[in-house]
Amino acid sequence: MPGRNQELLDKRNLNVPQGPFNTTPAFIKEAAGAIMVDVQGRELIDFAGGIGVNNVGHCHPKVVDAIRDQAGKFIHTCFHVAMYEPYVDLAERLNALAPGDDAKMTLFANSGAEAVENAVKVARYATKRPGIICFENAFHGRTLLTMTLTSKVKPYKFGYGPYAPEVYRMPYAYCYRCPFNLTYPACKVACADYLEEFFISHVPAEQTAAVIAEPIQGEGGFITPPPEYFPKLKAICEKYGIALIADEVQSGAGRTGKFFAIDHWNVVPDIITMAKSFAGGMPLSAVIGRADLMNASHVGGLGGTYGGNPIACRAALAVMEILLQDGLMERAVTLGETLKARFDALQERFEIIGEVRGKGPMLALELVEDRQSKTPATDKAKALTARCFEKGLILLSCGGHGNIIRTLMPLVITDEQLDRGLSILEESLEDITR
Numbered sequence: 263m264p265g266r267n268q269e270l271l272d273k274r275n276l277n278v279p280q281g282p283f284n285t286t287p288a289f290i291k292e293a294a295g296a297i298m299v300d301v302q303g304r305e306l307i308d309f310a311g312g313i314g315v316n317n318v319g320h321c322h323p324k325v326v327d328a329i330r331d332q333a334g335k336f337i338h339t340c341f342h343v344a345m346y347e348p349y350v351d352l353a354e355r356l357n358a359l360a361p362g363d364d365a366k367m368t369l370f371a372n373s374g375a376e377a378v379e380n381a382v383k384v385a386r387y388a389t390k391r392p393g394i395i396c397f398e399n400a401f402h403g404r405t406l407l408t409m410t411l412t413s414k415v416k417p418y419k420f421g422y423g424p425y426a427p428e429v430y431r432m433p434y435a436y437c438y439r440c441p442f443n444l445t446y447p448a449c450k451v452a453c454a455d456y457l458e459e460f461f462i463s464h465v466p467a468e469q470t471a472a473v474i475a476e477p478i479q480g481e482g483g484f485i486t487p488p489p490e491y492f493p494k495l496k497a498i499c500e501k502y503g504i505a506l507i508a509d510e511v512q513s514g515a516g517r518t519g520k521f522f523a524i525d526h527w528n529v530v531p532d533i534i535t536m537a538k539s540f541a542g543g544m545p546l547s548a549v550i551g552r553a554d555l556m557n558a559s560h561v562g563g564l565g566g567t568y569g570g571n572p573i574a575c576r577a578a579l580a581v582m583e584i585l586l587q588d589g590l591m592e593r594a595v596t597l598g599e600t601l602k603a604r605f606d607a608l609q610e611r612f613e614i615i616g617e618v619r620g621k622g623p624m625l626a627l628e629l630v631e632d633r634q635s636k637t638p639a640t641d642k643a644k645a646l647t648a649r650c651f652e653k654g655l656i657l658l659s660c661g662g663h664g665n666i667i668r669t670l671m672p673l674v675i676t677d678e679q680l681d682r683g684l685s686i687l688e689e690s691l692e693d694i695t696r
Contacts, residue, residue: 265302266289266301266302267287267288267289267300267301267302268287270289270301271287271289283417285310285647285656285658286651286656288300288304288306288651288656289301293308293320293321294319294320294321295319295320295321295672295674295675295676295679296308296319296320296671296672296674296675296676296679296680297320297679298320298656304654305654306651306654306655306656307654307655307656307671307675307679307682307683307686308320308656308671308672309655309656309657309658309669309670309671309683309687310656310657310658310670310671311539311670311671311672312538312543313512313538313658313670314480314511314512314517314538314539314670315538315539315542315543316539316542316543316672317515317516317517317539317542317581317585317590317594317672317673318539318542318581318584318585318590318672318673318674319672319673319674319675320543320672322542322580322581322584322674324580324583324584324588325542325543325577325580325581325584327580328576328577328579328580329544329573329576329577331576332348332572332573332576333573335572336572337571337572337573338568338571338572339572340567340568341370341565341569341570342565342567346572346575348572348575348576348579349370349570349572349575351575351579352368352370352548352570352575352578352579352582353367353368353369353370355579355582356368356536356548356550357550359521359522360522360534360550361522361524361525361529361530361531362530362552364530364552364553364554365552365553365554366550366551366552366553366556367550367551367552367553367556367557368548368549368550368551368556369548369549369556369564369565369569369570370546370547370548370549370569370570370574370575371546371547371548371549371566371569371570372545372546372547372566372568372569372571373403373537373545373547374402374403374509374511374512374535374536374537374538374547375402375403375404375405375408376405376547376566376569377511377535377536377537377547377548377549378402378403378407378408378411378474378507378509378511378535379403379405379407379408380549380564381472381474381507381509381533381535381549381551382394382407382471382472382474382507383559383563383564384505384533384549384551384555384556384558384559384564385471385472385505385507385532385533385555386471386472387558387559387563388471388505388554388555388558388559389471389472389503389504389505391468391469391470391471392427392428392469392471393428393429393430393465393466393469393470393471394411394428394429394430394470394471394472394473394474395430395431395432395457395460395464395465395470395472395473395474396411396413396429396430396431396432396473396474396475397413397431397432397433397434397475397479398413398431398432398433398434398436398441398482399413399414399434399436399479399482399483399485399661399662400412400413400431400434400474400475400476400479400482400509401413401414401418401476401479401480401481401482402474402476402509402511404418406425406426407426407429409422409425410425410426410429411429411474412481413431413482413662414481414482414662428465430460430464430465432456432457432460432464433453433456434453434475434479434482434485434487435451435453435454435485435487435488435491436483436485437487437488438485438616438617438619438628438636439636440453441453442456446488447488450490451488451490451491451494453491454490454491454492454494454495454498455494457473457495457498458498461502467502467504468502470502470504471504471505472504472505472506472507472532472533473495473499473504473505473506473507474507474509475492475495475506475507475508475509476508476509476510476511476512476513477492477508477509477510477513477518477522477523477524477526477527478512478513478518478523478620478621478624480511480512480513480660480668481512481660481661482660482661482662483626483628483660483661483662483666483668484619484620484624484625484626484660484666484668485619486619486620486621487527489527491527492524492527492529493527493528493529495529496529496530496531499532505532505533505551505555506529506531506532506533507531507532507533507534507535508522508523508524508529508531508533508534508535509535510522510523510524510534510535510536511535511536511537511538511547512538512670513621513624514534514536514538514539514540515536515538515539515540515581515585516539516585516590516591516594516673517539517594517622517623517624517670518594518598518620518621518622518623518624519591519594519595519598519621519622519623520591520621520622521585521586521591522534523621523624526621532551532552532555533549533550533551533552533555533556534548534549534550534551535547535548535549535550536548536550539581540578540581541574541575541577541578541581542577542578542580542581543577544571544573544574544577544578545568545571545574546570546571546574546575546577546578590673590674593673593674594622594623594673595622597622597623597673597675597680598621598622598623598624598625600680601623601625601669601680601684602618602625604684605618605625605627606618608627608687608688608691609627612691612695613632613633613695614629614630614631614639614642614691614694614695615627615628615629615630616628616629616630616633616636620668620669623669623671623673624668624669624670625668625669626660626666626667626668626669627666627667628661628665628666629642629643629646629665629666629667630665638661638663638664638665639665640663640664640665642665642694642695643659643664643665643666643667644659644664645694646659646667646687646690646691646694647659647667649690649693649694650686650687650690653686653689653690654686655683655686655687655690657669657687658670667687671683
């Protein structure tokens with residue numbers, strides 16, 4: 263990688279610690295839609311979307327205009343000191359969109375991890391219970407509490423303990439690698455029923471404030487539960503007065519072809535967390551929940567200096583217009599159908615692809631050494647993403663073993679860009695399986 267990229271990489275290594283990881287050696291100077299251009303003028307097709315942040319694409323004109331307009335008026339007052347209209351307008355829009363007939367309320371923070379922290383605070387305060395149940399393969403963030411909720415040890419948790427108390431972890435609905443050694447649908451979704459047993463052996467229901475789950479697990483490998491899973495979880499939670507928190511940080515804002523991924527299961531969560539694509543690249547997150555839960559905390563108990571920054575709120579309002587009024591949700595559905603057809607064809611051709619899973623354009627390929635043993639093909643996944651980058655495609659892996667290839671391309675990607683990117687993926691699969 264000669265030239266300016268290498269110069270900047272050397273500078274980065276001298277001045278920035280190694281902790282903040284980099285999946286590619288590229289330095290970007292500009293980006294638009296689904297294309298990024300590095301400092302040496304090389305175009306890269308973006309199938310990563312800033313790790314699920316750019317659903318409406320890089321520098322969407324409506325988002326840029328909203329940011330510019332708000333920046334020319336005022337940048338920051340702190341909502342706690344002097345309120346402003348975009349915060350309230352955005353909360354109103356989200357409350358109307360959230361599933362269920364109950365009245366909703368929304369508060370804003372800066373990151374997905376902050377949203378999860380606040381969701382847990384809300385649930386604990388409202389229920390007067392300490393326990394939080396999370397899942398294997400979950401990712402909820404990197405703060406003390408959200409790192410505790412996160413499942414994967416390396417690199418996210420290793421060396422950073424001790425962890426937060428009153429967090430309990432149970433198996434998720436990973437049908438391809440069933441933790442109960444059962445087969446769907448004959449299993450009758452025993453993994454959801456196991457929550458009742460979990461109350462006996464790990465934490466009693468009477469001390470459990472919330473169950474938190476990603477509708478589709480992001481960093482964990484795009485693990486997608488069967489249709490019966492969330493309805494069963496929700497029913498058990500309702501039985502014991504436990505809040506069900508849907509972490510939509512990666513799966514929300516149209517990524518699955520629906521604004522909220524949980525809508526695929528026709529379930530109404532008590533609390534929803536959002537961030538990433540929700541504000542088109544601006545740092546903003548949201549906690550949306552039943553009004554009785556959200557309004558339980560005392561005055562001053564929730565908030566933060568930058569939460570719901572006016573520029574970020576304006577950007578999010580523009581994103582919602584693009585998704586819901588400009589036809590991008592319909593485009594997401596079409597994109598998902600195209601991707602699924604191409605991925606199914608790749609699975610038929612390449613034995614290394616053990617499973618294709620996901621919803622809409624939030625799809626993944628699980629790579630295995632062979633389909634009988636299902637041994638994770640970690641090295642091949644690493645080789646695949648590297649080969650794709652060499653050919654001009656940025657693609658991310660995920661999963662506990664790093665053997666899962668995921669797609670998070672901007673929903674505005676053109677058919678020509680999509681076809682070119684998928685052709686690079688196919689060529690690179692050929693290269694690593696020869």
